[in-house]
Amino acid sequence: MERTVEGDKWVTRGWISVLEVLYKTDVVVSLAHIRTSDTDYAVVEQLSSDSEILTETELTENQAIIELNHLLEEGLVDYIRPFEDTDFVVYRLTDAGYQVAHERKRTEMEERWRSESRKIDVVLTIATGFLAAGAFVQVYLAYRELQSPSQWLLLTGATLVVILTISLIVGRRGVRGPSFW
Known part of the structure; x- marks a missing residue:
């Protein structure tokens, strides 16, 4: 899940911000105190106050450490x-981290494009x-003026135009409509 509710507003999860x-x-690049266990398991215990992770996100130091x-x-x-x-440390994304971050950015751009496409639709x-x-x-006015046997043809054409317009409006609004477009 990318977002969560905090109080009465939606906020981006901390690990996503990092x-x-x-x-x-x-x-x-940061000054950080990292403790490494005997099994080479690293744990960040402290970040410098000017670390980009703290300055670029709205996370506290403890939150940033947990997320990192x-x-x-x-x-x-x-x-x-x-x-x-x-304690000089350089943090970077792994290949998997880069894939996750890149996929998130691509998804955001696709959502933005879909939103703009909906407006155009x-x-x-x-x-x-x-x-x-x-x-x-125009068909109605022509129908009133002609009053000839071709009036049924005009009336049929006008009816088809109205049905097609209603189908387009219903279909583009997401309601189930004909699937010929």
Whole structure:
């Protein structure tokens, strides 16, 4: 789950915020105290106050540490210690972490495109409705003037235009309609 309710508003989960910072910046250089167990299991215990993970997200230090440890545990984030005897650490995404972050960004862009496409669909549906209404009015006026045997043909054409317009409007609004488009 990407979002959760906190109080009365939706907020992005912490690990997603940390993942996005690492995806955006490629690496995060920080002073951090990391304890490594005998089995090479690393646990972040402290972050520097100017770490990009803290400044770019709205997380507290404790929340950021919990989320960073979660990402380390899941294998989405890795760290490098260029100097063994210091607390200087470089965090970076693993291949799996990059895939997850990239997929999230791609999904966000696709959602944005779908939203814009829906707006365009509504505009096109309204324009189609106006055109169909105009055609119906023209057919009606021609019907009144002709009063000949071809009136049934015009009436049939007008009825088809109205049915098609209603089908388009219903179909584009997501209600089950004919599937010929």
